[in-house]
Amino acid sequence: DAKTTQPTSMDCAEGRAANLPCNHSTISGNEYVYWYRQIHSQGPQYIIHGLKNNETNEMASLIITEDRKSSTLILPHATLRDTAVYYCIDDSGAGSYQLTFGKGTKLSVIP
Amino acid sequence: ETGVTQSPTHLIKTRGQQVTLRCSSQSGHNTVSWYQQALGQGPQFIFQYYREEENGRGNFPPRFSGLQFPNYSSELNVNALELDDSALYLCASSFLDGEAFFGQGTRLTVV
Numbered sequence: 001d002a003k004t005t006q007p008t009s010m011d012c013a014e015g016r017a018a019n020l021p022c023n024h025s026t027i028s029g030n031e032y033v034y035w036y037r038q039i040h041s042q043g044p045q046y047i048i049h050g051l052k053n054n055e056t057n058e059m060a061s062l063i064i065t066e067d068r069k070s071s072t073l074i075l076p077h078a079t080l081r082d083t084a085v086y087y088c089i090d091d092s093g094a095g096s097y098q099l100t101f102g103k104g105t106k107l108s109v110i111p
Numbered sequence: 112e113t114g115v116t117q118s119p120t121h122l123i124k125t126r127g128q129q130v131t132l133r134c135s136s137q138s139g140h141n142t143v144s145w146y147q148q149a150l151g152q153g154p155q156f157i158f159q160y161y162r163e164e165e166n167g168r169g170n171f172p173p174r175f176s177g178l179q180f181p182n183y184s185s186e187l188n189v190n191a192l193e194l195d196d197s198a199l200y201l202c203a204s205s206f207l208d209g210e211a212f213f214g215q216g217t218r219l220t221v222v
Contacts (some may be wrong), residue, residue, distance in 0.1 A: 044154065085153075099154070099211065100156065101153030103151075
């Protein structure tokens with residue numbers, strides 16, 4: 001079973017920031033926070049991951065709370081192509097990548 | 112494009128039959144993982160292969176089996192197909208300690 005909890009769905013206006021929350025109530029010290037997304041009829045796509053510090057790449061930013069019990073994925077300027085199911089996952093990442101997906105958050109970007 | 116190729120893209124099988132799905136991993140990646148995604152659910156981990164050996168298995172019965180070849184490509188075999196095996200089957204390749212890159216999947220329908 002998935003170890004994270006996410007809202008079932010969210011809407012975001014095109015051009016605005018999309019903030020997707022995730023609760024990691026059972027995350028352990030050696031587990032990273034990973035975010036993947038799945039656009040309809042495609043395989044999941046890696047977005048970003050982090051351990052303790054906030055991270056940013058060309059796709060998104062990841063904010064992790066100090067106690068690591070929650071994280072937020074930020075898409076700074078959402079486009080229609082960002083409409084997808086977004087998954088947050090706790091994983092040790094070291095010699096693993098046997099990922100446990102939940103149901104994710106369906107993000108709909110509205111024109 | 113992730114460089115991970117799966118074949119076939121779609122197929123239909125009859126209950127009780129056997130099926131083989133194939134995956135060509137991204138160049139250089141030595142680890143392949145297989146996932147099953149039922150409609151409306153997140154992907155569920157089936158098993159992982161590293162350098163031709165099984166390196167972890169999820170909660171799937173023995174009729175789900177796999178192989179990894181010296182060129183790191185992989186096969187997923189399912190025997191005695193059941194209606195509930197109808198799903199999208201995803202292959203992901205990676206280095207053992209790197210991010211997973213997913214293929215587009217094979218849509219299996221069991222009738």
